[in-house]
Amino acid sequence: MAFDDFYTPLEVPAAPAERAPDPEPEPQLAMPLPRAPLRQRSSSSTAQRAKAGLGLIAAAAGACAGAAFGGPLGCVAGLAGVGALRNLYRAQGLGSSDPTEQGDAAKSLAIALVGAAIAGYLGYKAATKESR
Helix, strand or coil, X not given: CCHHHHCCCCXXXXXCCCCCCCCCCCCCCCCCCCCCCCCXXXXXXXXXXXXXXXXXXXXXXXXXXXXXXXXXHHHHHHHHHHHHHHHHHHHHHHHCCCHHHHHHHHXXXXXXXXXXXXXXXXXXXXXXXXXX
């Protein structure tokens, strides 16, 4: 077997014919960095501000009522009670078919129960402290 059996001549490219010069590239404009897509909000900002304002008024009312009945401990108990009620209100999504909403509602319910326990304990301590 000779090496010539496997020899294939290399193809030498033909000399390039005269071509037209490449056109100059167009100047590229600076591209802005890509942004993350914006999340759609479930409600308008006006409604969110109204809910926040209502929460602030409720917290102030709870603190004032607690302070009137039990002093500083009563004030903290009132704040904790209003927080527990607001979390209990947020826990309405337990019956939803959306698993994400159910999870959020379950967390709100757990926090509401802990807040109610704290409010009850502090209210009890404020009431027994005043009666002495």
